Amino acid sequence: MIIDFSAAPSPSYVVDERLLVKNLKILKQLQDRTGCKVLLAQKAFSMYAFYPLIGHYLSGVASSSLYEARLGREEMDKEVHIYSPAYDEKDFVDILKISDHIVFNSFSQWARFKDQVKAAPRRIQCGMRVNPEYSEVETSLYDPCAPFSRMGVTKANFDPDALDGLDGLHFHTLCEQNSDALEHTLEAVERKFGKYLKTMKWINFGGGHHITRAGYDIDRLARCILAIKEKYDVEVYLEPGEAVALNTGYLVSTVLDVFENGMKIAILNTSATCHMPDVLEMPYRPEIIDAGKPGEQAHTYRLGGPTCLAGDVIGDYSFDHPLQVGDRLVFCDMAIYSMVKNNTFNGIALPAIAAYNDEDGIRVIKQFGYENFKTRLS
Ligand SMILES: *Cc1c(COP(=O)(O)O)cnc(C)c1O
Numbered sequence: 476m477i478i479d480f481s482a483a484p485s486p487s488y489v490v491d492e493r494l495l496v497k498n499l500k501i502l503k504q505l506q507d508r509t510g511c512k513v514l515l516a517q518k519a520f521s522m523y524a525f526y527p528l529i530g531h532y533l534s535g536v537a538s539s540s541l542y543e544a545r546l547g548r549e550e551m552d553k554e555v556h557i558y559s560p561a562y563d564e565k566d567f568v569d570i571l572k573i574s575d576h577i578v579f580n581s582f583s584q585w586a587r588f589k590d591q592v593k594a595a596p597r598r599i600q601c602g603m604r605v606n607p608e609y610s611e612v613e614t615s616l617y618d619p620c621a622p623f624s625r626m627g628v629t630k631a632n633f634d635p636d637a638l639d640g641l642d643g644l645h646f647h648t649l650c651e652q653n654s655d656a657l658e659h660t661l662e663a664v665e666r667k668f669g670k671y672l673k674t675m676k677w678i679n680f681g682g683g684h685h686i687t688r689a690g691y692d693i694d695r696l697a698r699c700i701l702a703i704k705e706k707y708d709v710e711v712y713l714e715p716g717e718a719v720a721l722n723t724g725y726l727v728s729t730v731l732d733v734f735e736n737g738m739k740i741a742i743l744n745t746s747a748t749c750h751m752p753d754v755l756e757m758p759y760r761p762e763i764i765d766a767g768k769p770g771e772q773a774h775t776y777r778l779g780g781p782t783c784l785a786g787d788v789i790g791d792y793s794f795d796h797p798l799q800v801g802d803r804l805v806f807c808d809m810a811i812y813s814m815v816k817n818n819t820f821n822g823i824a825l826p827a828i829a830a831y832n833d834e835d836g837i838r839v840i841k842q843f844g845y846e847n848f849k850t851r852l853s
Pocket of ligand 1: 647682683716
């Protein structure tokens with residue numbers, strides 16, 4: 476069935492459960508076929524109304540902070556993994572209570588927290604994030620292998636005498652990439668850290684695997700996983716964020732005004748900077764249902780948000796009809812890195828969060844109001 480977006484609040488994020496399940500099945504199949512474990516990286520998608528469903532297919536969550544770890548424990552309650560560039564002493568007691576795997580970013584952090592981990596009442600597996608100094612990421616904002624990177628330990632700084640108590644290695648050097656980039660990365664990881672991997676129980680390949688994108692080579696990924704498992708006798712973890720909810724969500728918006736300034740401009744009730752910040756940060760151009768590139772269709776508009784930021788521009792799009800106040804525009808691929816990054820800059824309201832399935836239609840899960848703006852300030 477086609478979603479009737481006129482039934483959704485505006486603005487709202489609407490996540491299509493059918494598409495989410497489609498992605499989850501692909502990831503589950505990878506687990507079944509290779510024996511690897513796939514975790515949801517909550518950084519990309521933390522719509523916890525779906526955590527019971529996601530937990531049905533995946534093995535748990537990857538977290539970047541105490542709060543993400545806690546959300547994963549509370550709402551999914553499968554394996555909880557955490558990695559942070561540095562842990563704060565005051566969070567660590569709680570992290571110990573809820574985490575199954577704790578990944579450290581440096582040997583100084585490992586030395587600082589090691590005794591607390593050992594003394595914890597529950598058995599926690601610890602890992603070290605390594606930096607293989609090899610990545611094919613071209614945007615420096617997303618390149619953890621750039622010079623002077625703060626992400627992970629390089630071979631030169633790796634301390635083979637401090638491995639007692641460490642159960643695994645972790646790397647994360649991919650971003651929206653295919654499995655050939657993983658294959659090349661693994662060569663670097665093996666060359667630099669293979670010797671130490673032999674003494675470990677697991678390796679975590681991080682995220683950035685675009686597994687559910689059309690054209691992704693899953694067979695090659697499976698070969699990589701099986702080869703490492705066999706050669707080093709380790710478990711393999713993957714923690715994709717994007718791939719879990721890629722192309723599963725929409726942002727529904729409404730045209731508030733249309734005017735001219737050298738070209739046609741439309742102001743929407745949704746903002747790039749508040750509701751889809753990666754459009755400016757990444758940056759990228761989201762697709763809009765039934766719209767084309769500028770000039771492709773008869774009527775081209777520059778679409779912008781209702782904030783006072785001059786650069787709050789989503790992009791230029793063309794339509795087969797002139798836009799009118801009240802028209803609905805629906806942005807695609809808005810499940811990932813959207814809700815988790817939005818904000819109330821300028822006092823702009825947060826979009827509602829909704830889900831769609833064929834039985835219930837559009838189900839509004841949460842709406843936000845003035846309190847959500849006010850309670851974050853004082
Ligand atoms: C961002 C991140 C992920 C998820 O990355 P995606 O690109 O969303 O798949 C996984 N692990 C770590 C350590 C990360 O920083």
